[in-house]
Amino acid sequence: MSPILSKKAKVALAVGTIILLESEKKKKRVWVKEWLQKREQFTHLRLLKCIQSCEPLDVINYLRMDYDAFQELLMLVKPLIEKKNTLFREAVSVEERLLATLRFLATGRSYEDLKFSCIISPQLLGRIIPETCRAIYNCLRKKYLCFPSKEEEWLKVAEGFNNMWQF
Numbered sequence: 001m002s003p004i005l006s007k008k009a010k011v012a013l014a015v016g017t018i019i020l021l022e023s024e025k026k027k028k029r030v031w032v033k034e035w036l037q038k039r040e041q042f043t044h045l046r047l048l049k050c051i052q053s054c055e056p057l058d059v060i061n062y063l064r065m066d067y068d069a070f071q072e073l074l075m076l077v078k079p080l081i082e083k084k085n086t087l088f089r090e091a092v093s094v095e096e097r098l099l100a101t102l103r104f105l106a107t108g109r110s111y112e113d114l115k116f117s118c119i120i121s122p123q124l125l126g127r128i129i130p131e132t133c134r135a136i137y138n139c140l141r142k143k144y145l146c147f148p149s150k151e152e153e154w155l156k157v158a159e160g161f162n163n164m165w166q167f
Contacts, residue, residue: 080135
């Protein structure tokens with residue numbers, strides 16, 4: 001074996017080692033951003049509880065409904081939107097799902113913007129909000145979204161409209 005081949009082999013080994021070490025230095029992608037893992041600490045659910053105990057009227061402004069109506073709606077949609085915890089992660093609670101949806105509907109903020117107050121990723125908000133809206137619709141449609149089927153019912157609706165707007 002000539003000394004030149006031996007030098008080439010050493011250089012190749014050194015280059016291979018350097019390449020291997022450099023590839024290990026690459027920053028690994030995280031599955032969940034660290035601040036999103038602290039949902040319990042930063043979530044708007046904590047804020048709501050604080051507002052409820054200190055300033056009950058602000059709860060109405062925050063939720064666009066009183067707290068009792070929120071609790072009633074929560075009980076209606078809970079079976080439809082509740083998820084189970086897994087070994088990998090804790091599920092977003094029913095309260096957080098409903099709050100995120102109500103804040104989205106009340107403010108019109110984007111998922112990207114909403115993620116900071118909800119501490120939920122925009123990708124997950126993109127699944128939670130439509131699912132919760134469907135649940136709200138399915139729970140409330142028979143009571144609040146039914147159309148009159150008889151002429152008398154339409155006349156009653158028209159009368160209510162006329163009284164409200166003073167026609």
